[in-house]
Amino acid sequence: MVKEIERAGLPVVHACSIVTISKTVGANRIVPTIAIPHPFGDPDLEKQKEIQLRKELVKKALRALMSPIEEQTVF
Amino acid sequence: MTVKAIHYLNQFFGGIGGEEKSGLKPALLQGSRGPGKLLERLFPDLEIVTTIVAGDNYLAQNTETAVKEILSVLTPCFEKEAAEMPQLFLAGPGFNAGRYGLACGAVCKAVQEHFDCLVLTSMFPDNPAVQEYRRDILIGLAGEDVTSMEESLRRMWGLATKLLQGKAILPDEDHYIPQGRRQNFFHSRTGAQRAVSMLLKKIAGEPYKTEYEMPVFDRVAPAPAIPDMSRVKLALVTSGGIVPRGNPDRIAAANAQKFGIYSLKGLLTLTPETHQTAHGGYDPTFAMEDPNRVLPLDMIRELEAEGDIGCLHELYYATVGNATSVANARNFGKAIAQELLAAGVQAVLLTST
Numbered sequence: 524m525v526k527e528i529e530r531a532g533l534p535v536v537h538a539c540s541i542v543t544i545s546k547t548v549g550a551n552r553i554v555p556t557i558a559i560p561h562p563f564g565d566p567d568l569e570k571q572k573e574i575q576l577r578k579e580l581v582k583k584a585l586r587a588l589m590s591p592i593e594e595q596t597v598f
Numbered sequence: 599m600t601v602k603a604i605h606y607l608n609q610f611f612g613g614i615g616g617e618e619k620s621g622l623k624p625a626l627l628q629g630s631r632g633p634g635k636l637l638e639r640l641f642p643d644l645e646i647v648t649t650i651v652a653g654d655n656y657l658a659q660n661t662e663t664a665v666k667e668i669l670s671v672l673t674p675c676f677e678k679e680a681a682e683m684p685q686l687f688l689a690g691p692g693f694n695a696g697r698y699g700l701a702c703g704a705v706c707k708a709v710q711e712h713f714d715c716l717v718l719t720s721m722f723p724d725n726p727a728v729q730e731y732r733r734d735i736l737i738g739l740a741g742e743d744v745t746s747m748e749e750s751l752r753r754m755w756g757l758a759t760k761l762l763q764g765k766a767i768l769p770d771e772d773h774y775i776p777q778g779r780r781q782n783f784f785h786s787r788t789g790a791q792r793a794v795s796m797l798l799k800k801i802a803g804e805p806y807k808t809e810y811e812m813p814v815f816d817r818v819a820p821a822p823a824i825p826d827m828s829r830v831k832l833a834l835v836t837s838g839g840i841v842p843r844g845n846p847d848r849i850a851a852a853n854a855q856k857f858g859i860y861s862l863k864g865l866l867t868l869t870p871e872t873h874q875t876a877h878g879g880y881d882p883t884f885a886m887e888d889p890n891r892v893l894p895l896d897m898i899r900e901l902e903a904e905g906d907i908g909c910l911h912e913l914y915y916a917t918v919g920n921a922t923s924v925a926n927a928r929n930f931g932k933a934i935a936q937e938l939l940a941a942g943v944q945a946v947l948l949t950s951t
Contacts, residue, residue, distance in 0.1 A: 524837060524917075525948050526818045527931025531939060534821035535835075539950035547812070551820035559951050561884040562838070564891030577890065578897040581947075585906060588945045591823040 525550040536587040538562060538580065542597055552587040553597045556580060601762060602682070604675060605634040605649045606668075606689035606705050608698045612651030620697075622653030624668045633691065633747060640748070641755050647684060648675055650705075657701035664701075665708045676713045684715055686758055691720035691740035691750040692727065699727030706735040716761055720754045721775075728775055729816075736761075737775040776811075830944040833911035835934060837919030837927075838892035838951040839877025840868065840885065849918055851878025857917035857930045859937070862910060867896040879920030880951050893949055911943050919950055 525537045526549050537550035540559045556562030563577045587598045609619040611632040630638050630646035638644055650668060657664045675684060687709045689702035702719040710717040720738035721728055728737060738757050740750035753773040760767055769776040785792070792809065799806040824830055841849060847858040865872070868889035875885040875892060890896045893914065901907050915934045919927070938946065 524835065524919075524927050524931035524934065526816075527928055528835070528935045528938065528946055528948070529821050530818045531932075531935035532821055533935060533938060533943065533946050534824055535946040535948055537948050537950065541950075545950070549817050551818070556949070560880040560882070561891040562949055562951055563894040563897075564884065564888060566884050566887070566891075574897070577894050578900065581894050581897045581901060582906070584947050585827045585901070588824045588947075589827055592820045594820070596820075 534588050536584045536598075538584050546595055546597075549595070551592060551595050552590070553595065554580065554584045554587050555597060600643055600645045601686055601758075602684045603644060603646050603686040603688055604672065604684050605630065605637075605646045606687070606702060607631055607633065607649060607651050608657075608695075608701060609651060609653045610698075612649060614651055614653075620653040620655035622651065622656055624650055624652040624656075624664060624671060626650055626671050633751060634688075636747065637688075637751050637755065640751060643759075644686075644755065646688075652701065654695075654697040654701060657704065658697045661700075661704050665704050668705055669708055669712050672709065672713065676715070685762060687713070687715050687717045688754065688758070689717075689719040691738075691747065691754065692722075692725060693740050693744060693746070693750070694722040694725050694742045696726050699725035700730065703727040703731030703735065703737075707731060710735060716758065718754060718758055718761075720750050723775060732775045733778050736777070739773045739775065824945050827907055827945065828905050830908045831911055831942055832898070832907050832909070832945050832947060833938050833941070833943040834862070834893060834895070834898065834914040835946055835948040836893050836914070836916050836950070837922075838885070838949055839875040839916065839918040839920075840873055840889050840893040841876045841916050843870075843872055843874050845874065845876045849876045849916070851876060851918060852920040852922075853926075854918040854920070854922045854930075855926065857915055857934065859913050859915055861912060862895065862914050863912045865895060866899045868893060877918045877920055877951060879918070885951075892951060898947075911938070911941055913937075913941070 525535050528535045536552040537545050538554045538556050539545045540556045540562050542555050545553045557565050564573050609622045613631050627649045631649045634646040689706050692699035692702045699721050706717045706719045718736050720740040722740050722742045738754045757772050796806045842860055873889040875882045885892045902910050917930055
């Protein structure tokens with residue numbers, strides 16, 4: 524899906540937990556996340572810390588979209 | 599015994615003309631043309647009784663209609679006495695020509711479904727039609743361009759004769775593109791022994807051959823970076839299965855056949871009351887407790903309010919990426935991309951579990 528969206532000309536950041544799959548499939552901007560069942564969170568953290576973690580990850584994804592790249596890049 | 603065959607060619611190989619004739623509708627010609635003539639010369643056991651020629655653009659732009667027309671003009675060819683009945687349908691070789699390859703693929707697939715004869719084409723492995731059709735039809739290995747014509751035809755005929763004689767074929771020995779089928783057999787050494795010896799060779803830097811090839815995916819060039827996210831419209835897409843409570847589109851927990859389009863209008867966060875996961879491939883506990891853990895709407899809204907994101911597209915797109923076929927995922931991606939472009943979206947965050 525990432526690739527077809529990018530093929531249409533839209534920059535897309537793939538936030539995922541299994542970076543190797545994302546690389547194999549061919550995503551170009553990859554942001555590694557926390558874990559498969561909770562990519563944008565960590566249930567072991569207290570609520571505020573978890574939210575902060577999520578915000579940082581989203582910001583990282585936004586930065587990835589603003590980064591000029593020539594090849595597959597893991598942020 | 600002579601094998602009677604029908605041969606599909608594009609306008610160029612059929613000797614009709616170049617690009618200016620690429621709009622040509624399917625035409626039935628008696629006997630062989632172009633590569634067909636060479637085939638007959640190389641293999642006197644083969645007789646091409648009919649050649650069907652069509653323009654590359656005509657096929658590419660009207661595939662469905664064109665295939666129907668071809669099937670209808672071919673029907674009389676298959677209503678003959680047993681002795682006159684064609685046993686073989688050949689297309690190409692299509693080499694690395696995209697439109698021609700796709701035409702060969704579409705025509706072969708349809709002929710195979712409608713008529714009782716052996717169907718075979720030939721292409722270069724990178725031809726886009728290979729990914730599209732390799733599971734449906736048999737594709738012999740061709741070189742990249744016409745300079746490999748004779749070699750490609752020899753392989754095609756070698757494959758055809760083996761199959762007509764009812765012999766077993768293997769991709770490596772018979773030079774065709776693997777169709778993704780498995781064939782069981784007894785090996786003298788166990789899997790563990792073979793794996794260890796492969797590993798030892800790998801450590802020693804010696805060549806070894808894997809027993810399970812990883813699929814090769816094509817690449818897309820990275821889209822240009824967004825200069826400033828605070829000025830663009832961002833969309834959210836997920837393969838993590840986050841759907842409105844109750845899964846209104848009944849997206850399957852595995853091997854999804856569709857994606858859903860859902861509103862985010864007025865929503866500041868996702869809660870267990872409003873959303874859930876439909877994904878059957880991971881422990882859903884955490885996503886059910888807080889769906890923002892898979893689709894981080896709460897923080898997206900916060901960053902939107904803080905001015906880091908221009909605005910969020912009011913719809914999001916969701917499917918379940920659990921044993922979902924690459925073909926389905928590709929189609930979902932294509933369809934979603936069109937929706938996004940139409941909505942004026944400029945950047946996408948796609949989350950996966």
